Amino acid sequence: MIKRIDHIGIVVEDVEEALRVYHQALGLPLGETQERPDFAATITFLHAGEIEIELVQPLARDSDAGRFLQRRGEGIHHICLEVDDIEQTLADLGEEGLQLIDEIPRVGPTGERFAFIHPKSAHGVLIELYEHLTSETAHDSDNQ
Amino acid sequence: MIKRIDHIGIVVEDVEEALRVYHQALGLPLGETQERPDFAATITFLHAGEIEIELVQPLARDSDAGRFLQRRGEGIHHICLEVDDIEQTLADLGEEGLQLIDEIPRVGPTGERFAFIHPKSAHGVLIELYEHLTSETAHDSDNQ
Numbered sequence: 333m334i335k336r337i338d339h340i341g342i343v344v345e346d347v348e349e350a351l352r353v354y355h356q357a358l359g360l361p362l363g364e365t366q367e368r369p370d371f372a373a374t375i376t377f378l379h380a381g382e383i384e385i386e387l388v389q390p391l392a393r394d395s396d397a398g399r400f401l402q403r404r405g406e407g408i409h410h411i412c413l414e415v416d417d418i419e420q421t422l423a424d425l426g427e428e429g430l431q432l433i434d435e436i437p438r439v440g441p442t443g444e445r446f447a448f449i450h451p452k453s454a455h456g457v458l459i460e461l462y463e464h465l466t467s468e469t470a471h472d473s474d475n476q
Numbered sequence: 477m478i479k480r481i482d483h484i485g486i487v488v489e490d491v492e493e494a495l496r497v498y499h500q501a502l503g504l505p506l507g508e509t510q511e512r513p514d515f516a517a518t519i520t521f522l523h524a525g526e527i528e529i530e531l532v533q534p535l536a537r538d539s540d541a542g543r544f545l546q547r548r549g550e551g552i553h554h555i556c557l558e559v560d561d562i563e564q565t566l567a568d569l570g571e572e573g574l575q576l577i578d579e580i581p582r583v584g585p586t587g588e589r590f591a592f593i594h595p596k597s598a599h600g601v602l603i604e605l606y607e608h609l610t611s612e613t614a615h616d617s618d619n620q
Contacts, residue, residue, distance in 0.1 A: 333502065335525065336525025337481075340555060349599075350599045353574065353598055354598075357568075357569055383480075383525075385481075406600030407599070407601055456486075457552055
């Protein structure tokens with residue numbers, strides 16, 4: 333069901349400051365930066381072996397990451413697990429009694445689909461499920 | 477300097493309960509369990525692609541994980557980065573001005589060496605550095 337860990341999300345106040353540690357000092361290679369209006373955040377990826385570290389800088393205090401920053405300060409926000417079939421995974425986890433934040437996957441800017449499991453159901457960890465875009469799901473997305 | 481992410485450590489109250497989510501519901505394959513007197517904790521690994529999830533159940537309230545649990549509740553405790561040469565990495569990070577919890581690596585039960593960077597220097601993230609045991613470092617360890 334779970335293929336691998338895709339990325340670890342870290343909420344930071346200022347991505348440029350965080351890059352001084354994660355890129356300059358630790359030497360993790362830079363990946364892409366995305367402006368994400370759906371999260372009210374700027375996200376910057378760093379490569380760490382086969383997975384990525386995602387630095388999330390909130391752009392609004394009333395966003396999810398903005399509230400996290402005010403409540404807990406900077407730190408790890410979520411783990412993202414890559415799955416083959418997100419609908420099936422969500423159905424299976426619902427049957428197992430896990431509380432889902434998203435019962436239906438959200439759709440990202442390039443058509444990729446993701447959903448969150450509530451931390452109450454995962455021992456305090458916010459887990460994102462993520463299905464990589466394939467030609468088949470991209471086609472489905474075009475038809476929506 | 478950093479080769480890859482080795483594992484993500486999650487502090488839980490009860491490993492058996494946590495395995496119902498991470499192993500049974502999410503389907504992550506079980507790895508080894510270690511009793512770790514040096515951490516006053518039981519740790520259980522789960523495989524997630526090339527990296528592992530480490531469930532840490534504290535066995536004492538005044539341990540590091542025990543204090544984390546009382547202060548913040550269950551959740552992600554640290555990220556562990558594998559390095560080639562831990563002494564060199566610690567020296568480099570010290571020069572970059574990062575605050576180290578361990579300036580000299582600690583030695584685990586099988587001779588493996590690890591050290592922690594203070595979360596204040598890594599935007600709220602407790603980072604463990606870990607050098608896998610090789611025949612050369614095992615030999616060094618024998619001589620200590």
